[in-house]
Each structure stands twice: as structure tokens, then as C-alpha cells.
Amino acid sequence: xxxxxxxxxxxxxxxxxxxxxxxxxxxxxxxxxxxxxxxxxxxxxxxxxxxxxxxxxxxxxxxxxxxxxxxxxxxxxxxxxxxxxxxxxxxxxxxxxxxxxxxxxxxxxxxxxxxxxxxxxxxxxxxxxxxxxxxxxxxxxxxxxxxxxxxxxxxxxxxxxxxxxxxx
Amino acid sequence: xxxxxxxxxxxxxxxxxxxxxxxxxxxxxxxxxxxxxxxxxxxxxxxxxxxxxxxxxxxxxxxxxxxxxxxxxxxxxxxxxxxxxxxxxxxxxxxxxxxxxx
Numbered sequence: 001x002x003x004x005x006x007x008x009x010x011x012x013x014x015x016x017x018x019x020x021x022x023x024x025x026x027x028x029x030x031x032x033x034x035x036x037x038x039x040x041x042x043x044x045x046x047x048x049x050x051x052x053x054x055x056x057x058x059x060x061x062x063x064x065x066x067x068x069x070x071x072x073x074x075x076x077x078x079x080x081x082x083x084x085x086x087x088x089x090x091x092x093x094x095x096x097x098x099x100x101x102x103x104x105x106x107x108x109x110x111x112x113x114x115x116x117x118x119x120x121x122x123x124x125x126x127x128x129x130x131x132x133x134x135x136x137x138x139x140x141x142x143x144x145x146x147x148x149x150x151x152x153x154x155x156x157x158x159x160x161x162x163x164x165x166x167x168x
Numbered sequence: 169x170x171x172x173x174x175x176x177x178x179x180x181x182x183x184x185x186x187x188x189x190x191x192x193x194x195x196x197x198x199x200x201x202x203x204x205x206x207x208x209x210x211x212x213x214x215x216x217x218x219x220x221x222x223x224x225x226x227x228x229x230x231x232x233x234x235x236x237x238x239x240x241x242x243x244x245x246x247x248x249x250x251x252x253x254x255x256x257x258x259x260x261x262x263x264x265x266x267x268x269x270x
Contacts, residue, residue, distance in 0.1 A: 160228060161228070162226060162227065162228045163226070163227055164224045164225070164226050164227075164246075165224060165225050165226075165227060166187075166189050166223070166224040167187035167188060167189065167223075167224075167225070
């Protein structure tokens with residue numbers, strides 16, 4: 001069963017020259033190399049499994065909304081679950097287009113996030129990860145979380161993605 | 169919904185509905201007053217000369233491998249200023265105001 005999370009950051013109507021509404025949504029899900037449905041829990045499999053935290057801007061026409069300070073953090077008791085590698089990727093698609101997985105566009109200036117070990121975390125080393133574009137466009141930022149193929153079963157862990165959004 | 173009201177360096181009052189850092193910077197604010205959920209009393213931030221307003225929101229999303237996918241945490245809001253590599257931020261959310269210095 002798929003899953004999703006979405007919320008409004010705000011819906012400002014704008015007074016004076018303030019930027020128009022810039023709705024930021026985020027969904028998480030993804031797909032596995034072995035074909036697991038989007039949003040299925042991470043489980044042990046023969047292949048590595050990817051999940052995506054997607055940050056989606058609905059364009060407001062100002063072109064200057066940004067997301068930055070991407071943090072990936074894992075919470076678990078033992079640290080023996082699979083290694084977690086978060087590869088930042090950027091997806092740019094027209095408004096209304098569902099996010100896609102396995103983007104091959106690397107996050108400019110960023111480095112791979114890694115969170116391996118008990119309660120470890122990784123933080124992007126760039127100030128701006130994604131910037132909103134013109135009216136009619138949306139941009140999506142996907143942090144790919146990839147587990148190893150072994151040692152996942154029987155281990156509970158939670159992955160958290162935190163990011164800052166600056167509204168124009 | 170957070171709102172801000174600011175006084176510019178020329179003494180004018182400007183307002184915003186929602187966020188809008190670009191607007192705040194363009195207006196060259198010297199003070200910033202915000203209101204919103206959990207902030208019953210408008211809280212004023214004095215912006216030093218030459219400093220820039222900082223306004224952003226922080227989101228969290230989580231996923232678990234045990235089938236109990238974790239809901240997203242509430243959005244947190246940060247207001248403050250930055251100058252010469254120094255940032256002074258106040259966090260607003262729930263019923264608290266917390267100062268962060270970076």
C-alpha cells in the first residue's frame with residue numbers, strides 16, 4: 001500500500017509585493033530495485049531498496065523559493081541494520097506531474113549523505129538545494145535512501161528527512 | 169498562519185501575510201514583529217544595521233521499516249537575522265520561543 005504525507009507550509013494571499021502562494025508538499029515513498037510498490041515498508045530483499053523523500057514546490061511565479069540544509073537521520077537501537085546511503089537527486093517536471101524515482105541528476109554541489117551506524121545522521125554541505133522556478137513549473141527534490149541487501153530483517157529503524165524552506 | 173510586520177530603516181511600516189523573506193529583505197527592515205500560532209504576544213526582533221532578515225520553515229518527514237510509517241512532524245518556523253556569517257534565530261512553534269545562535 002502506498003503512503004504519502006503532504007501539508008501546506010502556508011497559503012499566503014500576499015499583501016503588497018509579498019510573494020504569492022508557495023505551497024510546499026512532501027511525500028515519501030519510492031521503489032525498490034526488486035519492484036516493490038511505492039511506499040512499501042523497507043524490508044530485507046535480495047536487492048538494495050530505495051526510498052525517496054520528495055520535496056515539491058508548486059511554483060508561485062517568483063522563482064526564488066528554496067529548500068536547503070537537507071538532513072538525513074536514522075534512529076535505531078543497534079546500528080546493525082543496513083547501511084543507509086542518501087543520494088540527493090533533483091527532479092524537475094511540469095506542475096502536476098507525479099514525482100519519479102531513480103533520477104540520475106546529481107544534486108549540484110552536494111555530496112552523498114551517509115548515515116551508517118546507530119542513530120547516525122548526514123547533512124548536506126550546500127546552502128541551497130533546490131530553487132523554485134517560474135509559474136507553471138514545479139521542482140522536486142528527491143533524497144534517495146538506499147539500504148543494503150542484508151541485515152534489514154528484524155531490525156526496526158526510522159529514517160527522517162529534515163529540510164528548510166525559504167519562501168520568497 | 170504566521171504573519172510579520174516590520175519597520176523599515178526609513179520608518180515605514182510594512183506587513184506580510186505568511187512568510188516572505190525576499191520581501192522582508194527588500195524592505196530593509198530594522199525590526200520584525202511576528203504573530204502566529206503559539207505566539208500570543210507579538211514578538212519583536214531588532215535587526216542590527218547591515219544585517220539581513222532570515223525567515224524560513226523547517227519540515228520533517230519520516231519513514232519506518234516496520235510498516236508503521238511515521239507521520240510528519242509539525243513545521244517549525246525560524247525568524248531572525250544574519251550578518252557577517254553570524255546568525256541569530258528564534259524558533260517559533262507550538263507554545264514556545266527558543267533562541268538559536270549559530
